[in-house]
Amino acid sequence: MSINLMDIVGRVSYSCDILFRVIDFREQNGQKVAVLYGEDIRLIADAPLEDLIAISPSTRAKIAQEYHSMEEQSLELFRQDVELIKQKQEYQATDGYSKLFNYFQMPGKVLHLDGDPSYLEKCLNVYEKIGVPVTGIHCNEKEMHLKIGQLIDYYRPDILVITGHDSYSKAKGKKSDINAYRHSKYFVQTVIEARKKIPHLDQLVIFAGACQSHFESIIQAGANFASSPYRVNIHALDPVYIVAKVSFTPFMERINVWDVLRNTLTGEKGLGGIETKGVLRTGMPFNIEHHNETD
Known part of the structure; x- marks a missing residue:
């Protein structure tokens, strides 16, 4: 069976452990290879066509269901975290529920x-x-x-996400050599440019x-946060769970790094960071009548 663009495939040499999308073909050492994007994992890879096998719709559906269950579990844990934060904020805003204050919350804005x-x-x-609240922009890693400054x-x-696909190649150098990675140097350059705009x-x-x-x-x-401390693969949605935690944590509170990582799908082997303050702000009063009029 021939392999075509956008086919979902597995690599035989890796026991089809990861599902990939075929996004391009290229010549490499006189051999035609496929450029692959992980279907649920933020990995980019090359593979010779003879090492690829098309994955059946039934197998794809089964694996997709497994990932969906994991995603829903992480989402539910995160929702519980947010509810606890809201209850704590309500207690503080109403002076221990002793006063009837109407208040509103402004989660941190994300540029992804x-x-x-x-x-x-x-x-x-x-x-x-x-x-x-988020603005999403598709942009080639290179x-x-x-573009980031503009x-x-x-x-x-308030929060910036810089992500896409990456991979480490042992043939290109040691793990300490950034040139042995597909896109890491571009992520580094983008962070540097962003910090020129906002250093703090x-x-x-x-x-x-x-x-x-x-x-x-x-x-x-x-x-503040990055992947991948142990050079492992990370799930497509891991950046969302990290920055959402930051977005909903009050700006007067520090975020314990483990509290951020525990609801991700990858955990501390794939994700890490430094102590950081939240960005949620609470205000008052919340004019219910005016809000209803504008709805």
């Missing part, structure tokens, strides 16, 4: 740059379910550093990276 339009759409759907000026986000770590919270990304370089460049 993603190298994969399919993943971006998935992420935007989850942001909407959670209630995070061009992000050229985008920050225009959208003025708590005025713009940044998540950057994808599968197997060079974690240390991205953090040193100025990111």
Whole structure:
């Protein structure tokens, strides 16, 4: 069976452990290879055509259901976290429920740059379910550093996500060599450009990276959170759970890094970061009558 663009395939040499989308073909050492994007994992890979096998719709559906269950579990845990935060805020805003204050909340605004339009759409759907205000932009990883300054000026986000696909190649160098990674250096450059605009770590919270990304370089460049400390793959939605936690944590509170990671699908092997303040702000009064009129 021939392999075509946008086919869902597995790599025989890896026991089809990850599902990929075929997004391009190229010549490599006189051999035709396919360029692959992970279907649920933020990994980019090359593979010779003879190593690929098309995945049947039934197998795809089964694996998709497994991932969906994991995603729903993480989403439910996150919703519980947000509800606890809201209850705490309500208690403080009403002086221990002793006063009837009407208050409103302003979660942090997110600007999400993603190298994969399919993943971006998935992420935007989850942001909407959670209630995070977000602007999503599809941008090739290699061009992000050229565009980020203008985008920050225009959208003025509280939280910035810089993600897409990445991978480490042992043939290109040691794990400490950033040139051995597909897109890590571009993530680093984009973080550096963003920090030229807003240097303070708590005025713009940044998540950057994808599968197997060079974690240390991205953090040193100025990111608050990044992937991948153990060079493992990360799930497509992991950046959403991290920045949503930041978005809904009050700006007077510090975020414990473990509290951010525990509801992600990958955990501390794939994600890490530094102590960071939340960006949620509470205000009052909330004019219910006016709000109803504008609805």
